[in-house]
Amino acid sequence: MSDISIGVLFGILIFLILLSAFFSGSETALMTLNRYRLRHLSKVGHQGAVRASRLLERPDRLIGLILLGNNFVNIMASSLATVIALRLGGEGAIPVAAFLLTLVILIFAEVAPKTLAALKPERLAFPAAFVYTPLLRLLYPVVWVVNSIANMILRLLNVSPEDMDDQVLSKEELRTVVIEAGAMIPKRHQKMLLSILDLEKLAVEDIMIPRNEVDGIDLEDPIEETIKLLQDSAYTRLPVFDGSIDNIVGTIHVRKAMHALTHGRLTHEVIREICDPPYFIPEGTPLNRQLINFQRKKQRIGMVVDEYGDLLGLVTLVDLLEEIVGEFSTDPADSVQEVQPQEDGSFLVSGSANIKELVRTYHWELPLDGPRTISGLIIEYMETIPEPGTSLLLAGYPVEILQIKDNMVRMVRIQPNKYPQET
Structure with missing residues (x-):
């Protein structure tokens, strides 16, 4: 070692510090890689991602x-710094060299490399994967011995390296x-993706x-009225009932x-013959499940029934899809405008x-955990059918009842101006 010049020793020391920076930065980069992006890049054939993914399997x-x-x-850098200190200043220079080397390695x-790796992990992780893959094969016996001892200690703490967490995202995390x-x-x-995630929170009776x-x-209606209803209908499918909707x-x-x-x-007998059998849906069916049921049974319209088999309403595939993509555009002549700004x-x-x-x-x-319509909300709040002209404060909003019909x-x-509610 005494035959090597100080310049060469400093060169070797700088090289060792650079190697230390590479090891430190690449460790942080590989461990902070986005696992889902890594899987995507691996599937599309990115070689750096493929190698990094294999390394991260263990x-x-x-x-x-x-x-x-x-x-x-x-350790090599520390030993070399000690040799340089002895040659430059004797034993008294060793503490100074240790302090300076600690400062240099730390910075x-x-x-610096770990901060860079945390900010730009792919920039360092993928090139490093090309180095670590053959290096792991070369040093596998030594790594195996070190890991075996470390894993034995971990097993004493009931931790096994084979029990890898697959990092599956929960629905709230995905949201x-x-x-x-x-x-x-x-x-x-x-909005569409969030609506899909929220489908399971709603049931068919909500829509x-x-x-x-x-x-x-x-x-039981005259055939003339039936024909007129078919000609004027804005829908492609209609329920058919006999005397009562029940x-x-x-x-x-x-068509x-x-x-x-x-x-x-076209007669009532023909209508009976060309009808499709009714498709019934339990009222508590979540929308995500019903979407699959519509697809599986090749249905577009279903009758919602309660636990006693009584008909509660009707739900269509279009209603369900509107929960995901929003309201479809409609001709104003086909529907009554339900909200009229004054x-x-x-x-109104x-x-x-x-x-x-x-x-x-x-x-x-407005509360969403009760009735689904304004009428139902008002009747539930008042616990009676109100008279026209009645005013009330509904969820903090002044409401005046203008018209009552058929209970x-x-x-x-x-x-729209909300008043503070009494507590």
Whole structure:
């Protein structure tokens, strides 16, 4: 060692510090890689990602290899710094050399490379994977011995390196990922993805058309009225019942009925024959499950029934899809406008207006865990059928009841200014 010049010794020392920086930075980079992005890059054939993914299958071996190399070069650097100190200043220079080497390693071989690796992990991890893959094969016996001893100690603490956490995201974590994706996912697509995640929180009765609003064909009506209903219908499928909506015969595709009409043979008996069997859905079925059921059974419309088999309403595939993509555009002539803004700032709201849609569209703070319509919410709150002209404070909003018909609230006026509720 005494034959080697000081310049060469300093060169070797700098090289060892650079190696230490490589080991420290690559360790942080590999351990902070986004596992889902890594899987994606591996599937598309990125060679650096493929090698990094293989190394991370057994992180204990990778960490053993990195620490073996890092500790080796740090000890070599310390020994070399001691030799340089003895040659430059004798034994008194050893503490100074130890202090300076500690400072240099801390800044240049630990903090700086690890910070860079944490900010740009792929930039360092993928090239490092090309180095560690053959190095692990070369030093595998030494790494195996070190890991075996370390794993034996871990097993005493009931920890096994084979029990790898697959890092499966929960639904709430996945929701956070979608929200924080920012500009990577368009706002509209974010809403759709979040709506899919929320499907299981809703059941079919939350989106169904209640039975009193269901349009259908009554086989006891004159055939002329049935024909007019088919010609004026805005729907492609209609339920068919016999005398009462509780006696469902099936559902009919309007196109089939009009085809029979053009051939002059549309009768109630023909309607019975061309009807599809009714498809019944339990009221508590989650929307995510019902979406699969619609696909599996090749159905587009279902009758929602309670535990006693009584009909509660009707739900269609379109209703369910609207929970994901939002309302489909419709012709104003095909539907009644349920919310009408007034010049004084108030809103005329139909009693059948869906509370969830009002909250989504106008951001009103109405309760979502009770009735699904404004009429139902008012009747539940008052515990009676109110008289026209009645005023009340509903969830902090001044509400005036304008019209009552068939034991239902048909029209109300809502002031958007919310008053503080009494506690």
